[in-house]
Amino acid sequence: MTVIAENLASIESRMANAARNAGRDPKAVRLVAVSKQVPIEKIEQAAQAGQNLFGENKIQEALPKIESLDARNLHWHFIGHAQKNKAKHIVGRFDRVHSVDSLPLAETLHRLSVARGVVTNILIQVNVSGEKSKFGVAPKCLEALLAQVSQWSGVSVQGLMTIPPYDPVPQNSRRYFSVLRELRDRMVQVAIDHIGLSELSMGMSNDFEVAIAEGATWVRVGTALFGPQDSTD
Ligand SMILES: *Cc1c(COP(=O)(O)O)cnc(C)c1O
Secondary structure, rough: OOOHHHHHHHHHHHHHHHOOOOOHHHHOOEEEEEOOOOOHHHHHHHHHHOOEEEEOHHHHHHHHHHHOHHHHHOOOEEEEOHHHHHHHHHOOOOOEEEOOOOOHHHHHHHHHHHHOOOOOEEEEEOOOOOOOOOEEEHHHHHHHHHHHHHOOOOOOEEEEEEEOOOOOOOHHHHHHHHHHHHHHHHHHHHHOOOOOEEEEEEOOOHHHHHHHOOOOOOOOOHHHHOOOOOOOO
């Protein structure tokens, strides 16, 4: 067994335990293996171990990887900040965008998707902490944004995503995850047509169990699976 296969098995069992401890169905929580900066061979090892869904945060890095792994029939989610001019590379290539953080980006994805006759599944990234350095929509702007995006047939809203401030103590992230869940519940009450809000993308290597306790349906895990990469992000 490779180290990556062992890591994957351990993450999956921790995810399932966290779900059961929260009284949730383990199948309701899925893993996005974050492969940014991870070389192709390691992605192949994860694929061989049964992981078929990967997340990338930079278009220019992701495109050649997706192409060279084409024969493996993997699924890709985009999880990073996308410049509008890169949106054309997302549509039709990524199954989901977790990180739609502005109305102009949503509109661009909508127009490109309509032109190509596809629908792009998106989550809206919310800046729950209010940190200036973080991308994402302010909670108070979310309802208006959802109302507008719900009119656009090229994008289908599936839920919300957040990245809390980095904190080495996982429990300290908990309040940000619960704020995202409460915000989602409030938006469900508003009952905007043509959108879904069942998905919550939250939790990374350090805090995915806490995120699952708070309702995460997608966790985005890189380092715990692939080990630390030489990275500046
Ligand atoms: C890098 C990254 C992750 C994974 O972080 P790890 O701590 O390595 O698990 C998750 N989400 C986003 C948006 C990222 O950029």
